Amino acid sequence: MRIANLAGRLVLLTEAGAVDVERASGQRFAADPHTVYARWDEFTAWAAEAPTADAEAFDEGDLRAPSPTPAQVFGVGLNYREHAAESGLGLPDSPAVFTKFPSCLTGPTGEITLTGSTVDWEVELVAVIGREARNVPAERGWAHVAGLTAGQDLSDRTVQLAGPAPQFSLGKSAPGFGPTGPWLVTPDEFADRDNLALSSEVNGEAVQKGRTNDLIFSVPELVARLSAILPLRPGDVIFTGTPSGVGQARSPQRFLAAGDELVTTIEGIGSMRHRFTDPS
Incomplete structure (x- = not known):
């Protein structure tokens, strides 16, 4: 099953197009995409038999973030073996967790304003x-x-690494720095949900390429580790980490510039497709 946030309304995606959930369910489910996660079992049972004639x-271009207003957004650093190596760090014994503030979330297309000259790309599998x-x-x-969706953990490296202690949450939470989409795919749709190809391209050049079987802490392991500390709520978003190929680790370093187009793909x-504009 695939669901999406279409201009702020929850839709069920079929081969024929989009089915507006509120209308198709006779208002049993609200139009607000966020509210469906609290009724996920009830919703999936309905969706299996949902009428699709009005698709x-x-x-x-009207697609938005699949979970637009989560209570919690988690990021996980150094969660791919090759990314840890390019960062010059050893493999972590436990997930390196930080917060992306929910106001950074945006949809799978459009423009994102840069915050400076050191904004980096990080393709990530995102679990909801x-x-x-x-x-x-x-x-x-x-x-x-x-379900799963694609994400970018965009990072202003100057802000992230400023001060006596790193400011991961601030450096990764500017408006637009958490694009997700284009839709949410339920885990049963994948032949192997633990081994998906993911990649980033900047202006048509491949800059990242990896597979999620290189994750140090898998999606279910992250659920276990996080839920041992605090409750995970329906609609919460987990950015699971990025593979190697980030701009900061390159020699010379390379970052996003105004006019660049970033394409993010997950098998x-x-x-997703985004273009970057100059800081205001």
Whole structure:
């Protein structure tokens, strides 16, 4: 199953197009995409038998973040072996977790304003929670995931690394620095949900390429580790980490500039496309 946020309305995606959930369900489910995660089991049961005769073509430019207003947004650093190596650091014993503030979230297309000359790309698989998780063992982690989407953990490296202690959350939370999309895909749709190809391209040049089987802490393991500390709520978003190829680790270093186009792709999900503009 695939669902999307189409201009602020929850839709179910079919081969024929988009089905407006509020209208198709006779207002049983609200138009607000965020509200569906708190009723995920009820919704998926309905969606399996949902009427699709009124499916309509849609403009992908109208797509927004699949979980637009989560209570919590988690980022995980150094979660790919090759990325840890290019950063000159050893493999972590536990997830390196930081926060991306929810106001940074945006949709899968459009313009993003740069905050300076050191903004970096980081393609990431993003998991959205569909069932509350507290002290969940890893073997049950996938049962608490509503679905997967593509994301970019855009990072202003100057802000991130300023001061006596790193400011990860601030450096990664400027407006637009958390694009997700183009839609949410439920885990059952993937032939191998633990081994997906992901990539970034800048102006048509491949800058990142990896597979999620290189994750140090897998999606269910992250659910387990996080839920052991605090409750994960329906709609919460987890950016699971980035593979190697970030601009900061290059020699010479390379960062995003005004006019650059960033294309983010994950196997079985789809692509996002963003263009960057000068700081105001």
